Amino acid sequence: MHADDFRRDNYGVVSGLRDGGYSDDMTLAAIAGAHKRLITSPPVAVFPHPLASDLSFSRYWNYLRKQTFVLESYISRVNWLMNRGLFSFHCYLSWGFVAPYFMAAVHIAAALQIYIKGYSYEETTCTTSGLLLASCLAICTLTELLSMWNLTRIEVQLCNMLSPEAPKLSLDYYNWSLIFVALLVDNFLYPISAFRSHFSQSINWSGIRYHLKNGKINKIERNRGRGPKFTDLGGKHLYGKKGAPPKATFLSSLARSLCQWHQPKKYEV
Template sequence: MWWAYLDMWLSWASAICCNSTTFGFSLHGCVIQAAIGGGYLASARTRGKELRRIQEDEAAGNPFGFLYHDMNSLETSAQTSLPRVAVVMPLKGVGEFNIGNWRTQVTTLYGGGVDFFFVVESTEDPAFDAVSRLLKELGDQVSGRVIVAGMSRTCSQKVHNQLAGVEAMHKDTKYVLFLDDDVRMHPGTIGSVVRHMEENPKIFVTTGFPFDILTQRCLKAYCIFEYHMPCSIGFGASGGQTFFLWGGFMMMHADDFRNNRYGLVTGLRYGGYSDDMTLAAVAAANKRIISSPPDTIFFHPLGRATFKQYWNYLRKQSIVLETHITTVNYLMNRALFYTHCWLSWGLCFPYLTSLIHLLVILRYFFTSNPDFSPDIRTGVVVICCTITSSLIEVLSMKRLSRVETDLCNALSPESTPVSIQPYDWFLVFLSTIISNFMYPFAAITSMMTQHINWSGVDYYFHNGKMCRIERRKKKVKDPKNVTRTKNGAWDANHFQSTIVGRLIQFICG
C-alpha cells in the first residue's frame, strides 16, 4: 500500500518536473552555473596575465618584478619623489589572524612617505593595546599611531573611524588608502596602486578583492568562500575599470575628502552605513572611474565559523542593498536585490528537480508496478545538464583559485606559500547550494526588518539611511517583530528559529 502511495506521489512529481515550464527553469539554472564558470575563467585569464608578467620579469633577471616592471623605478631619485600616502585602518577587537595581518599592512616597501592610522572607538577596545604593542615593537621602522575616534552617532562605527583617520592626515598627503583589518597586504601593493593612480588621474577610487584562505574544514567557512568567489568576477574579469567596490581596500585622492567633493564626506557622515556602496553610488552619479588592477588580490584568512556568524554575515552583505543616496542608486540596489535573489534560487532549482528525477528513475527500475511509467528521458536530460554545469562551475572556480593563490604567492615572495591543495571541493560544491539557497532569506529579512546587529551594535535604517544606533546597557522592551537572543541582544534574524532555519542549522552543524 505504501509503495502505491509512493508511486502515485513520484508520478505526480515527475509530471510537474517534466512540464515545459519547469524544464525551462531547470535549464535556466544550469545556464546560470555555466555562466558563472565562464566568469571564473575570464578572471583567471586576467590574473594569469599579471602572474606571467612577474614570472617573465624574474626570468629576465629582475628579482623585484613583484614590485616594479621597470627596474629604473627602484632608483633612489624615483622612490623619494613618490607622493605621500595615509593608510587608515578602522579596527574593532582582535581576531585570530589580525596581528599577522597588521604586520603585513605596515611592512611595505613603498619608497614614499606613508602614515599608518589605526582607528579604534575607545581605549577599552582590545585592539588598542594590541596595536600599541605592535607599533612599540616596530619602533622607528613605521610611522604610525593609534587614534581614538569615540562612539559614532550619525553613521556606522567603521565609517566614523575612517573619517577620523582622514582628519588626521598630513597636509601633504596625496592619497588615502582604507584597509580592513582582516586582509594580508603585499609589500609592493601601495607602490603599485599609487603608480596606477598616477598614470590615470581620472580614477576616483582603486579597489581590490580578497581570496579566502580556508584554515579549517568548516562548512560555514566554505559557504563564505563560495559567496566571495562569484563576487570576485566583477573585480577580476575586466582587469581595470569596474562598477564594483570593496570596502576592505580603497585608495582615493585625499583632496576629495578635504574638499568634500560630490558631498561624499557628508553622505558618509550623516546616515552612512556602507562605505563601499556609498562611494560606488557617488562614482556612478558623477561618472567617475572605479578601477580594480589585476594585482590587487589579497589573502584573507578564514577560520571556523558558527551558523549564527554565517547568517549574520549574509545579513550584513544584504543590508547594504537597503541603503541609497539617490533615486537612481535606489533603483539600482532594488534591481541588484531582485536579480541576486532570482539567480540564487534559480541556481538551486535544477538540484531540486534533478533529485526528484533521480528518485523517479531509481523507482522505475526497481518497481513491478505496470502503471508507473514516468518520462525518463526528460529526467536524464535534466540530470546530465545539472552535472555538467556543476562540473563547469566547480572546476572553473578551482582554476581561478589556483591562479589567485599563485599570484598572491608571487606578490609576497617572503611569506610562506599558500596552497589550495587542502581544499575540499565536495564541500565547495555543497556550499554552492547552501549559500545560494540561504541568501534570499537573508536579503528578505534585511528588507523587512531594516535592521542589522554587527559587532554588538544595532543599526536601524529608514529611507535608505541609517537612522538610529543602539548600544544597550540596560534591559528595554523588545521592538515589534524582533526577538531576543540568549545573550540579550536584539536579533531580527529570527529566521534561525523557524523550521527551515533549524533544518539548515542542523545540516551545517
C-alpha cells in the same frame, strides 16, 4: 575620484556617509556614476581571507545578513535604484542557480522509486528526458568546479609570488565537495536573507545594532558583551582576546604620538 573630492566634500561624498550613510562602496559607486566620475583600482589586488575553523551557522547567517543589509541603505535616488537592481538581480540568479538542482533531485528520486519498486519504464508515464537533463546538469557542474579549481590555483600561485615572506598557500586544504554544497546553501539562503533585511531594516554588527530609516542610519544600539565577538568569518576579535581594548601606558601612547608627528604626510610638499 581623487583625495580632494573627499577633503572638499565634492558631490556630497563625506556628508552623505556622515549623515546616516552605511555602505561606503555602494554609496561611492552611486555618486561617481551620477556625476560621471571614475573609480580606479589596482590591476592586481588579491588578498586571501582564510576562514576560521570554528564557524557556526549563526555566525554565517549574521555575515550573510551583513551582505544583504547594505542593499537597504542609500543616500540618493541613483543609489536606491542601484541597490534595488542588485537586490532583484541577485535573488533571481541565486534561486535560478538552485532550482535546476532541486528539479534534478526530483527526477532522480522518481527514477529510483521506479527502480526500487520493480516497475519498467513502459509501465509508467515517466520519461527519460528528466534524467537526460540531470546528466547535462552534472556535466555542467563538473565543468564549473574544474573552472573554479583552475582559477583558485592561479590565485594561490599569485599570492605565493606576491608575498614570498608569508606562509605558502596550497590547494590541499580545499574540499571541493563541501565548496559545491556551500554554493547551493549560500545561493538558497541569499534571497531569504535579502527579504529578511528588507523587512527588518536592522542588523546586529559585532554587538552593535543599526536601524535604518529611509535608507539612512537613524538609531544605534550598543550592547557590548552581549553581541557576537567576531566581526567576520575570519575569526578576528573586535576588542582583542578578552573582549576589551588593550590598555596602553602613558609612555607608549606618548611614543606613538611622537612617531605619528614626525611621519611626513603624503600631501605635504
